[in-house]
Amino acid sequence: MKKNIPAHKKRALQLLKTIKNKRAKIVIEHILNKGRITTGELEKTYGYKHPPRAARDVREAGIPLETFKVKSSEGRTIAAYRFGNLEKVQKKVLEGRKVFPKEFKKQLYSAGNGRCSICNGEFEERYLQIDHRVPYEISKYYKAAKEAIKDYMLLCGSCNRAKSWSCEHCKNWRTNKKPEICMHCYWGNPYKYEHIALREIRRLDLQWQKREIKYFEALRKESLKYKIKLPDFVKELIEDAVNKSKEVK
Numbered sequence: 001m002k003k004n005i006p007a008h009k010k011r012a013l014q015l016l017k018t019i020k021n022k023r024a025k026i027v028i029e030h031i032l033n034k035g036r037i038t039t040g041e042l043e044k045t046y047g048y049k050h051p052p053r054a055a056r057d058v059r060e061a062g063i064p065l066e067t068f069k070v071k072s073s074e075g076r077t078i079a080a081y082r083f084g085n086l087e088k089v090q091k092k093v094l095e096g097r098k099v100f101p102k103e104f105k106k107q108l109y110s111a112g113n114g115r116c117s118i119c120n121g122e123f124e125e126r127y128l129q130i131d132h133r134v135p136y137e138i139s140k141y142y143k144a145a146k147e148a149i150k151d152y153m154l155l156c157g158s159c160n161r162a163k164s165w166s167c168e169h170c171k172n173w174r175t176n177k178k179p180e181i182c183m184h185c186y187w188g189n190p191y192k193y194e195h196i197a198l199r200e201i202r203r204l205d206l207q208w209q210k211r212e213i214k215y216f217e218a219l220r221k222e223s224l225k226y227k228i229k230l231p232d233f234v235k236e237l238i239e240d241a242v243n244k245s246k247e248v249k
Helices: 007-016 022-034 039-044 051-060 102-111 136-142 157-168 171-176 210-225 230-248
Strands: 065-071 077-083 128-132 152-156
Touching: 022 051, 022 077, 039 051, 039 077, 051 065, 051 077, 051 136, 051 157, 102 128, 102 152, 128 157, 136 171, 152 157, 210 230
Parallel strands: none
Antiparallel strands: 065 077, 128 152
């Protein structure tokens, strides 16, 4: 005789059939079997170098997850995930992120001159990823009638991971979920922003490529000579240049 399956597990099994994202499926199946999944398991068992991204895939598929703290086998405090209230499933987003047509990405690539919108690095189109300026976790609650290119940007893999980590640790992500806050954030509008994840910080990501590399090497050599860390050395150069400009005026 089969044991009665709890209602929440039945609901999760029904939802599992609608999910197409591989990582989301793995997380859901693991939680169904074990009751939870930790960042350690996501990394060691499934090989995900950025565990919160896998949990985010589940949330973006419309299924609520709760984050809590547990102790690892080494005694470290790590994050774990379990199902939230499955009655609050976002039915309209069960398919998760939309699949963008190739032409849409080409338009973004052309608009951004083939560069990552954060670090300004130049990449082939295949190495850039379409990113919602307002994270999907927030924007899905405020879908406009028609989305436009201005609502998206292209990011390299490294910058996309950095944005994910920063956004997922932001109070607006966890509680407020206000898109206007995101659009005044560096990660949503890197050329005109007021904060970074609600912290009063200014940031400049730089890459030197091709003929520019010689200038980077020159900067690095000078910073070593003066025993100053390269980022601090660049800041000092900028400060000197600004002060000299003021003197000339």
